Amino acid sequence: AQSVAQPEDQVNVAEGNPLTVKCTYSVSGNPYLFWYVQYPNRGLQFLLKYITGDNLVKGSYGFEAEFNKSQTSFHLKKPSALVSDSALYFCAVRDETSYDKVIFGPGTSLSVIP
């Protein structure tokens, strides 16, 4: 069975500092990994995904994520945080056998402090 863990419920970072939101996963086959962002009272927005290829994936709004197979991690990063990045971030995974059926992590609330 596939699962996703986000060990931090809350991440606080000062504006301009680098940010990291952590994610680890468990799948039986090859992982397909995603990051989504949710702003208050709005639907999820896609940030980036890893399927195959380069372990460093670049996505929307300056975010990137690094796939680490040995650590089964897919941490989200941004070099310089903006106040507008404050939102709820979800890591998600599916394995190659579950077409379109994505499992979401519990979410991490990011607060960027001016």
Added chain:
Amino acid sequence: GAVVSQHPSRVICKSGTSVKIECRSLDFQATTMFWYRQFPKQSLMLMATSNEGSKATYEQGVEKDKFLINHASLTLSTLTVTSAHPEDSSFYICSVPGLELDEQFFGPGTRLTVL
């Protein structure tokens, strides 16, 4: 990407009543749509997969008779919460798969409050 709408965005109802939530794919046809439920400050839980022209596929633990899903057309799926109770209060979100294998486009969600 696809534009997905949900109606209503917010609904308050009395316990025992039924509530219908619509999910529309505005700019392309969708044979499949997904319904999720999200509790406050928690993750999205997949409830069911809505299939155009056939019965929905429900996830384990989701009551089929309580959460009725009808995929009436290639652009519309509805979720009806029957005989709603306060514990059904939640944020309900639908999504539509995109043209690429792993694309999903999410609706803005419907906040249901059952008094």
